[in-house]
Amino acid sequence: MGAHGVAINESISWQFELDSFRATLFWCNLAVEDKHLSFDAYDADRHRNFYISVWDISDDGLFGRYVSSGYRHFICRWNSSKKDCRYP
Numbered sequence: 444m445g446a447h448g449v450a451i452n453e454s455i456s457w458q459f460e461l462d463s464f465r466a467t468l469f470w471c472n473l474a475v476e477d478k479h480l481s482f483d484a485y486d487a488d489r490h491r492n493f494y495i496s497v498w499d500i501s502d503d504g505l506f507g508r509y510v511s512s513g514y515r516h517f518i519c520r521w522n523s524s525k526k527d528c529r530y531p
Contacts, residue, residue: 478521482528
């Protein structure tokens with residue numbers, strides 16, 4: 444997919460299929476001014492029953508949003524390490 448620049452209030456979307464080894468991994472690296480964040484948008488080992496289909500970024504950090512219910516789950520704060528992210 445490569446690098447993509449996304450401005451405030453813009454979005455990016457993509458679709459994919461699992462590879463035959465079920466080892467699919469998508470990650471995101473975000474940077475805004477002095478804030479940065481790296482997270483796994485999809486990891487086949489962790490997201491076997493994957494229901495979050497929207498990732499929301501705010502001043503507080505990263506949230507996962509369930510489209511079916513609208514529920515937002517806090518994942519991690521800006522400048523956190525990947526290991527500090529709390530996936531549902």
